[in-house]
Amino acid sequence: MDFPEDQIRELQQLFPRAGRADEGGVTFFVLPAVPLDTCTPKTVDALLCPTQRDGYPSRLFVSQQIQPSRSANWNAFRILERNWYAVSWRIRDGLRLAQMALAHLDAFR
Amino acid sequence: MSHSVRLRIPRTLVELIRGDLERPHSVASERVGFLACRVGQASEGELLILAKDYIPVDDVDYIADWAVGARIKGSAIRDGMQHVLDTGDSLLHVHIHGGRGVPSLSSTDKHHIRRIVQSFSSVGLRTPHGILLLSEDMANAWIWLPGSNEAVQASVISIVGYPLQLVHPHLPALDRTAERFSRQSFLGGGGQTAIARVRVAIVGLGGGGSHIAQQLSYLGIRHFRLFDGDYVDDTNMNRMIGATPAHAQSNVRKADVIRRAIEQIAPGAHVETHEGPWQDYPELLRGADLTFGGVDSFSQRRELEIGCRRYLVPYIDIGMDVHQVSSEAPRMAGQVILSMPGGPCMSCIGFLTEDRLSTEGSHYGAAGSRPQIVWANGVLASTAVGLATDLLTGWSRRSERLVYLLFDGNQGTVTPHVRLSYPSWPMVCPHYPPADLGDPAVGLAG
Numbered sequence: 436m437d438f439p440e441d442q443i444r445e446l447q448q449l450f451p452r453a454g455r456a457d458e459g460g461v462t463f464f465v466l467p468a469v470p471l472d473t474c475t476p477k478t479v480d481a482l483l484c485p486t487q488r489d490g491y492p493s494r495l496f497v498s499q500q501i502q503p504s505r506s507a508n509w510n511a512f513r514i515l516e517r518n519w520y521a522v523s524w525r526i527r528d529g530l531r532l533a534q535m536a537l538a539h540l541d542a543f544r
Numbered sequence: 545m546s547h548s549v550r551l552r553i554p555r556t557l558v559e560l561i562r563g564d565l566e567r568p569h570s571v572a573s574e575r576v577g578f579l580a581c582r583v584g585q586a587s588e589g590e591l592l593i594l595a596k597d598y599i600p601v602d603d604v605d606y607i608a609d610w611a612v613g614a615r616i617k618g619s620a621i622r623d624g625m626q627h628v629l630d631t632g633d634s635l636l637h638v639h640i641h642g643g644r645g646v647p648s649l650s651s652t653d654k655h656h657i658r659r660i661v662q663s664f665s666s667v668g669l670r671t672p673h674g675i676l677l678l679s680e681d682m683a684n685a686w687i688w689l690p691g692s693n694e695a696v697q698a699s700v701i702s703i704v705g706y707p708l709q710l711v712h713p714h715l716p717a718l719d720r721t722a723e724r725f726s727r728q729s730f731l732g733g734g735g736q737t738a739i740a741r742v743r744v745a746i747v748g749l750g751g752g753g754s755h756i757a758q759q760l761s762y763l764g765i766r767h768f769r770l771f772d773g774d775y776v777d778d779t780n781m782n783r784m785i786g787a788t789p790a791h792a793q794s795n796v797r798k799a800d801v802i803r804r805a806i807e808q809i810a811p812g813a814h815v816e817t818h819e820g821p822w823q824d825y826p827e828l829l830r831g832a833d834l835t836f837g838g839v840d841s842f843s844q845r846r847e848l849e850i851g852c853r854r855y856l857v858p859y860i861d862i863g864m865d866v867h868q869v870s871s872e873a874p875r876m877a878g879q880v881i882l883s884m885p886g887g888p889c890m891s892c893i894g895f896l897t898e899d900r901l902s903t904e905g906s907h908y909g910a911a912g913s914r915p916q917i918v919w920a921n922g923v924l925a926s927t928a929v930g931l932a933t934d935l936l937t938g939w940s941r942r943s944e945r946l947v948y949l950l951f952d953g954n955q956g957t958v959t960p961h962v963r964l965s966y967p968s969w970p971m972v973c974p975h976y977p978p979a980d981l982g983d984p985a986v987g988l989a990g
Contacts, residue, residue, distance in 0.1 A: 443990040454986035459850050460891070460975035465986045489843065490902030513823045513847045515984040516854070 436462045436486065438532065445533040446483075456515050461488060463515060466536065474543050475502050482519055483536050492528055495539030496521045505542050549687045550586070550831070551636075551676070551698045552856040553579070553595040554886045555705025562678065564600045565640045571608035576616060577601055578624050579636040579676055582982030584855050586831035593634060593672065593687060593698070594856050596978035599627065612652050614639065621663050628668035632985065635664050636685065638676040646713045647677040647684050661688045676701075684713040702833060704856045704885055706945045707938035710738055710833060725764055735937025736764060742936055745769040745832035745857075747822050747848055749798040751783035751916045752838030752862045755925030757802045758785050761809035763933060768806060768815045769832055771822035772798045783918040823847070830855040834935070836928060837861045840914060842900045849883050849890055853976040854984075859883040860931060861890065862924040864951065866915035876920060876953025879961075880927045882935070882945070889976060892969040893948050893961070920953050927951075927958055 446464060447453050454465040466481040480498040488494060496519035500509050506522035513519070526538040557579075565575045578599040584592035605620040624635050637660050641647040649657070657675045664673040665688065674687035674695060683703070686695035703709035718737045725736055744765050746753045749772035757768065776784065776791040776798055784798070786805035799817035806815050818825045829835065835857050837848045845861055852859040864878030883889055890896040931947060934940050948961040 440990060447989055453989040455989045456984050456986045457980060458854075458984070459846070464989055487898065488901075489898075489905035491905070511823070512843075513826075513851070515986075516826060516851075518823055 438462070438485070442532040445531060446536065449533050449536065458515055461486060464532065464536075465515070469497075469540070471501060471540075471543060480517075481536070481540075482514060483532070483539070485532055485535055491525065493526065493530075493535050493539070494521055495524075495536065495542075501543045503543065505544070547696070548588075548590045549593060549672075549685075549689075549696050549698045550590060550700045550702065551581075551593045551595070551685050551687075552702040552704050553676075554856065555703050555709075556886055557595055557598055558678070558703055558705075561598050561638060562640070564598070565638070565678075569603065569606055569614075572606045572614040573610070574613040574639055575601065575606075576614050576637060576639040578627075579638045580627065580631070581634040581636060582978075583634055583671060584830055584982040585827060586855075587825075587827040588831075590831055591672065591687075591689070592830060592855055592982070593636075593685075594981040595636075596633070596981050598638075599624070599635075621660060624660075625663055625667045628664050628671070628673075632668065632671060634668070634671045634673055636674050636676045636687075637661075638678065640678045642679070644680045644682070646682045646711070647679040649675070649677070649686070653677070657686075665690070682713070683711050700833070702856070704858065706882075706884060706935060706943055708834065708858055708935045710742060710936075712741060715741070728763075731933065731937040731939045735939055738936045739764040739933070740766050743767040743769065743831065743833045744932075745771065745822075745829050745835040746802075746838070747771045747829070747835065748838035748840070749784075749802045750774075750780060750838060751918065751921035752864075752925050752928075753836065754783075754785035754787070754798075754802055754805075755922050756836050756838065756862075756929060757806055758809065759925060759929040760932075761806045761813065763929065764810075766810060766813045768803075768813060769828050770799045770802055770815065770817045771825065771829070772802075773820040774798050776801060779913070783916055783921055785918075822851075826851060830857070832857055834932060835859045836932070838863070838925075842896055842904050845890065846896055846901065849896075850976075852883065853885050853889065853973075854981060856885045856981065858885065858935065860928050862928050864914075864916065864920050864924060864953070866953070873954070874915075876915075876951075878920060878924050878951035878953065880924055880931065880947065880949040880951070880958070882931060882947035884946075885976070887946060887971065887973060888967075888969045889973045891975050892973050894963055895948070920951070923953075923958065924951055 450466040452467045464483040468478050469481045482496040484494045500520050506524050508523040524542040579595050580597040582594045601620045605617045607615040609615040661673045670690050672687045672689050676685045683701045685698040688695050701711040775795050776787045778792050786801050803815045803817050822829050861881045866874050866876045868874040950961045951958050
């Protein structure tokens with residue numbers, strides 16, 4: 436799936452090492468070493484799925500469970516040959532990729 | 545550092561290769577080509593080479609030299625090098641040796657292949673390259689691992705399709721005329737050898753998986769990888785083959801129960817068990833030749849299928865459920881599905897849908913306590929084992945088989961799903977393209 440170049444550039448400005456990979460017909464943006472200043476752990480790898488999957492219009496997966504979290508419902512997933520975790524956290528529609536990632540990270544403020 | 549190699553090639557690709565290489569050429573007595581591959585890491589240093597595409601050598605790139613079977617121009621090698629540089633693929637030089645049986649390298653092959661591999665390695669330092677030989681019925685391959693001057697012979701070459709052909713180039717045919725298998729001699733001697741050598745993974749060792757394990761043991765399977773992190777409890781005692789009340793009372797792991805059951809039926813079988821879910825031991829699953837899944841949820845099925853597709857492992861899924869609407873009799877249904885890499889996947893055939901995954905996700909991924917009963921699990925497991933037997937031995941002489949069987953527990957029938965009569969999916973799965981084979985490669989975001 437294609438995404439607007441300007442949105443990808445914005446995402447890269449926030450996450451300079453952002454990469455992209457597809458699996459099972461779904462595109463994921465890989466965000467390595469995302470800093471979480473007020474959380475434990477202090478950094479995680481994250482995986483942004485910007486399209487509909489499992490009933491979520493978009494979703495952010497992280498490499499470790501994060502505390503604190505505004506949602507306590509953690510589930511485990513295996514994507515791109517790694518184990519990931521995600522909470523039940525929904526954001527509003529119509530956001531750009533960078534906004535999407537930040538809105539999902541709001542779950543851990 | 546890897547010290548063994550398994551090569552997996554989709555059957556459709558082998559047919560494409562043969563179709564090209566068997567054409568006559570005006571200035572060469574044989575043709576050659578290149579097999580583009582991705583790489584995966586399995587357990588215990590085992591490397592998986594996963595074929596994704598075939599690159600023929602153009603007619604104009606052959607040089608007339610009747611002293612050898614085929615001689616190609618440097619431009620063909622440079623094209624290969626460019627492919628390696630552009631894609632990061634591994635390349636295997638491939639050609640056919642006439643006759644039957646396991647082919648071996650000719651003196652010409654030995655003389656030229658090192659230089660070809662060195663050329664590819666000069667631009668693809670971190671990827672293995674090598675040579676694949678095909679005969680009329682067998683194959684052999686040698687792989688030069690990164691940084692190594694000596695080749696490793698592939699321990700297994702899997703032709704992935706229906707049937708599933710497993711070639712062990714360095715092993716002799718087994719003597720499977722043992723009395724205990726005399727009643728299944730209709731499978732053929734080669735078939736019993738395939739059964740004895742295949743590596744099978746079973747994910748989920750409850751009602752379905754326990755049946756599968758037992759039947760495979762009787763069949764002659766000798767290499768098992770078992771995945772289930774759960775312990776036996778009272779709720780398993782209506783259906784888990786091999787489990788006893790003592791196991792439930794003693795908090796015994798399901799994997800241990802099944803391992804002991806297998807060892808009692810087949811002493812000497814190689815059985816690996818692991819304490820957690822397969823997601824904690826993915827390299828072990830990758831190394832299996834065939835995987836059975838008896839798991840509880842659609843999301844687990846999806847993850848298993850993804851893991852198998854990525855590493856060219858055929859996956860057989862079974863499951864059942866019982867629904868009751870108001871005062872009607874309960875409706876029991878189940879499925880047996882073969883997800884063959886390259887062919888339609890469980891999403892293509894409409895079994896895995898966004899609706900089902902969404903509904904499941906809305907319950908926070910919990911599958912709940914699905915109804916399960918021993919006889920229904922037995923029907924599904926037996927059907928799956930029968931399917932696997934045909935896949936491994938080809939005894940029914942069926943090929944290119946798309947399998948989506950629907951179990952109607954009320955009628956007592958197992959029939960092809962009606963969707964197979966009206967296929968609305970492409971025969972080549974769009975969800976798992978060849979480019980996604982092997983260990984994931986994360987590209988630039990833009």
